[in-house]
Amino acid sequence: MRKRIRQIARGKFEYEKPSLSLPDEELNIQVIEGQECAGNFTITSTNHVPVRGVVYSTSPRMECLTPQFEGEEVRIRYQFYSKGLVEGQEEKGDFVIVCNQSVYSLSFCVSITKLYAETSAGPVRNLYDFTCLARDNWSEAYQLFYHKSFANIIKAKEVKEALIYQGILGAKPSPQNMEEFLIGIRKKNKIGFSLDQAECRLDAVEETLQQSVEIKKDEWGYLELHVSSDADFIRLSEKKITTEDFLGSAYTLKYLIDYDKMHAGNNYGRIIVKSIYESHVLEVYAHKGTKTEDKAVSIRTEIRECKAGIMELYQAYRLKKIVTGVWANETVEILNHLHAILPDEPMYVLMKAQALVINRQRQEAEWILEAFKRDWTDRHAPEWGYYLYIMTLMEREPSYVDRMTHEIEVIFHENPDSALLFWVLLFLEEDYYNNSAHKLKAIEHWVMDGCASPYLYIEAYYLIWQDPYLLTKLGNFEIRILRWAIRHQALNQDLAAQIFQVAQPNTGFDATVYELLCAAYEVDSSPENVGFICSYLIRAQKFDVCYHNWFEMGIELELRITSLYEAYLLSLDERAIGHVPKIIQMYFQYDSNLPYRKMAILYNNIIASRKSDPETYAKYQRTMGHFAMEQVEQEHMDDNLAVLYEDMLDLGLVNEELAHCLARILFTRKLIVFDRKMVRAIIYQKPLKEPQIVPIVEQAAYFQLYSDQYVILFEDEKGRRYVSSVSYRLENLMKPDSYLEKCMPLAPDELPYIISYFEKKPNYLTYSKEDEKYFARILFAKELDAVYQADMAQEILRYYQTKGPQDLVTDYLKQANYETMPQAVRQYMMEMLVDNHLYEEAYSCMEIYGMDQFGMAAKVTLASYKIRQLAEEEEADEKVLLLAANAFGNKKYNDSILDYLCRFYNGPSQMMLRLWRAAREFEIPTFELEERILVQMMYAQEPLTDAENIFAHYYEADGRDLVVLAYISARAHAYFVEDEPLSEDALLVITDRYKRHMELNDACCLALLKSLAQISQPDDEQFAMEDALLAEYTCRNMNFAFYKRLDKRLVHKYHLYDKVFLEYRTSPKKHVVLHYSRDEDGENFVKEDMPDVYDGIFVKQFVLFFGEMVQYYITEEYGNQVEVTQSSRLTSTDVYSQKDESRYNLLNQMLMSSTLQDEKSLYHNMKQYAGFDEVTKKVFKLL
Secondary structure (H helix, E strand, C coil): CHHHHHHHHCCCCCCCCCCEECCCCEEEEEEECCCEEEEEEEEEECCCCCEEEEEEECCCCEEECCCEEEECEEEEEEEEECCCCCCCCEEEEEEEEEECCEEEEEEEEEEEECCCCEECCEECCCHHHHHHHHHHCHHHHHHHHCCCCHHHHCCCCCHHHHHHHHHHHCCCCCHHHHHHHHHHCCCCCCCCEEECCCEEEEEEECCCEEEEEEEEECCCCCCEEEEEECCCCEEECCCEEEHHHCECCEEEEEEEECHHHCCCEEEEEEEEEECCCCEEEEEEEEEECCHHHHHHHHHHHHHHHHHHHHHHHHHHHHCCCCCHHHHHHHHHHHHHHHHHHCCCCHHHHHHHHHHHHHCCCHHHHHHHHHHHHHHCCCCCCHHHHHHHHHHHHHCCCHHHHHHHHHHHHHHHHHCCCCHHHHHHHCCCCHHHHHCHHHHHHHHHHHHHCCCCCHHHHHHHHHHHHHCHHHCCCCCHHHHHHHHHHHHCCCCCHHHHHHHHHHCCCCCCCCHHHHHHHHHHHHHCCCHHHHHHHHHHHHHCCCCCHHHHHHHHHHHHCCCCCCCHHHHHHHHCCCCCCCCCCHHHHHHCCCCCCCCHHHHHHHHHHHHHCCCCCHHHHHHHHHHHHHHHHHHHHCCCCCHHHHHHHHHHHHCCCCCHHHHHHHHHHCCEEEEEECCCCEEEEEEEECCECCCEEEECECCEEEEECCCCCEEEEEEECCCCEECCCCCEEEEECCCHHHHHHHHHHHCCCCHHHHHHHHHCCCCHHHCCHHHHHHHHHHHHCCCECHHHHHHHHHHHHHHHHCCCCCHHHHHHHHHCCHHHCCHHHHHHHHHHHHHCCCHHHHHHHHHHHCHHHCCHHHHHHHHHHHHHHCCCCCCCCHHHHHHHHHHHHCCCCCHHHHHHHHHHCCCCHHHHHHHHHHHHHCCCCCHHHHHHHHHHHHHCCCCHHHHHHHHHHHHHCCCCHHHHHHHHHHHHHHHHHHCCCCCHHHHHHHHHHHHCCCCCCHHHHHHHHHHHCCCCCCCHHHHHHHHHHHHHHHHCCCCCHHHHHCCHHHHHHCCCCCCEEEEEECCCCCEEEEEEECCCCCCCCEEEECCEEECCEEEEEECCCCCCEEEEEEEEEECCEEEEEEEEEEECCCCCCCCCCCHHHHHHHHHHHHHHCCHHHHHHHHHHHHHHHHHHHHHCCCC
């Protein structure tokens, strides 16, 4: 730029102006929040004239990385800093391109956006877009769901949605989690499914068959089904089905009925289809075999049912529930039916014979037995032994019975596994017949060896029923027999009493024994038995709620059992509120080693009964108070303790220590979960940084809730998390609002109180003097969510803003984490940094987040502070300079800012002109600024009329001669070549320099001469200057049309009166050709190059007499192209006075006289011209 100024000062001007091509009218740029964006644009000289210059950015966020450039095509690089701006904001500005002979402006608009994923459905900018994407392309949506940019689509106002997403991210990634998220934010319904059939029946399966069931889903989204079967003959094609397997809303599940794995007859199985929300079952019934086999199976089933009927009749008969006749008749009827089905089966006729014998129908029995004896030939088979037994029933003579018994024993020896023969011998052998204990022992042996014959169970029970003392222990055999008896309601009082006698209370808990004891008590409900059961449970430490009724009965019966009272409380349902027996209340009045939850049950019941039993309540009041304080200190909480705490608080038993302990307890909520699969709950609350994770025990959990802005997520054993798909109920255990006023002053630093308290104070206008003691805890708490804390801090600072500087505010501003603050809050806090004179911290924030985060007043204050720090520096600090310029650009400034800018600022000329005018008002030195303005405007050939006052002041301050000369040269050149006005100041400087013989170039001298030509009556000094200048330039053959306007004396002196000048102005590099003709008819044109007299002023001079005319046209030739640029005619219109006696004037006078037919004047002029001509010939001789 300085080089160009020197050229101008020497009168060297550039004539080829570069024609620049820039991008579109405006650069539209999108930048991701918090990121830097680099880009570029190209400046092209379309006429191939090299371009040089500088680029300024009017935005402090937009840095031009190529501030200086040169060439025909230049790439300008830039970088935008978005840190501190948020989505939706725009930054507008211009790149001001100052180049040789011109100034250009390229606008830009930077839009701030968040990082949004580009998907097949377009950019996803909000949860609605995401839902649409998930509906159309679940897989793509799933990839986006776990991408870092997903959080950007959740807007600041969508607090619950953000909390749900935060909670879902805490689980192992899975499509099911995304499904839960969409359900939780109410963008879709829970997905369900159904089977198109409930059962499948297949008859006569003869080979492996393929079957299918159609599964239909009722909603879009992710569905994962797990398929299982409880039968081996059902083979599934798939065990896991997901949404991708569905065709539309349906999926066909195929399965095989495996013939090889089916057993004969009917096969039953189930196919279970489960999602995490529900399950459906398909019942499968398949029969293996042909239709003939079906009939056989049906017969076998009928036979089995008949046998069961016979056994039930016999059991009833042996237990004396029916008389002999009924038993015999009904049994015979069934046996006749069986015989009809299986006529070859001998057992049925033998059993019929036995029934007839017992029923005293001997004749029919004899016929049956004789027929059997005649037809049966195998004398060693068990059936023969059974026949012999029946014969003993017919003939009771002892010797006969003994002989038959012996034969049966021989057969049994040959068939030792025959339960039938063993059963027969139970009634025949003397050892069994006379020794019930031995008989029972024998049955035990068979039963424990695996024989499950109900007939043996009947005989064993019959023995102990007849003689309860045979029951001496409760071993496995005895328990089997007794459970059989209980199942058939056969237990009697004596046997029940014996059960209590043989039960061992010290052997630990056995559920089967407990079952026997309960059944025995149903038969024998004596107090002693109640006491036995209570002791048994106490020694086994069984205090579940299901056992409470025994302890309750023990107390009602006033039994004296060790630890009975404790057992009563330990087994009491924690949710039961009712009257506690007086004896219990008295027993636990002073001391107890019971768990705190159980004691709380007692105290809860006492409190519940205080109106009906005030005496007991009064006795316990002190004890309950001490107990409540102990539990508060240990932060224990449940439903019963809540009642106790409220009672304590109502009595005013609160001190500072308890108030601290109650901080969490008061806000405890009970969460009742209706889904048994859930094992823990995760609670996210807006005010808190970390979630609460609590176990779910017996479908209940306890947690603290401080805010209305919260979400609850649930987690199952597999780590999957759920939101809205799990039903639950939330219960208040206490009423914190009722006790906040009492507890909060005693523990002002407890966050639970503070959070709850300020939930009801939406802004600083609701704050009071009493609230100030809580502010420090809020401002510096590590447990609070960053955004919540920042919002609260803003309200606190607004409260203090009208109260002057505060140490608390200063401390907070120094320690605050500005990075995590919302943009609006951070902007306010940065303003507060300046308001509280924390300029270094404010400046650091400005460097990170941008100066546009400050208001105008703050910018001026901060800039002034930094300028004072840099007062001794001779070079500019770029960031401070930008800050000062930005403040000034927004019309906010002071004298220090103006002074700093005047010393160092370089920018667009219009900005510097504004700066100069403002500085002059403040009477600030502007010398350096003026020079920068003048140099830049001359370099870019900006209109210098705007800088006239600047130049005048600069010149008065003894501006540098080079700049002064360049300025007047530029003004003079514009005046002389382009006919632009020449300021009076510039003309005076040129005139002064000319008079003082200082350096002036042709532009200045010619401009001075041209300006003098405008003076109709110059004084002697002006005339002398005209004469000298005209002499110089006519000698250099530099003739111009304006010469004819000079003083007539000079026109005659330099023989200009007979000249007509044709001037043509264009680029000095053009080849200009004049075509002219003097013929009246405009023919015979002469072609002649026009000379460039000065900087594109082409001049041709003609001598024309009155009435003569020259027709002409001008062409510019460039290569092979010729362009006609001007055409016209020239005539001589100059008429001089009669006193002008030049021969040129005499000829003109003669032409006018001839035209006017003034012969007298014509003769006079001709005579005078002839005299001049004769004298000339005599005086002047040709050499």
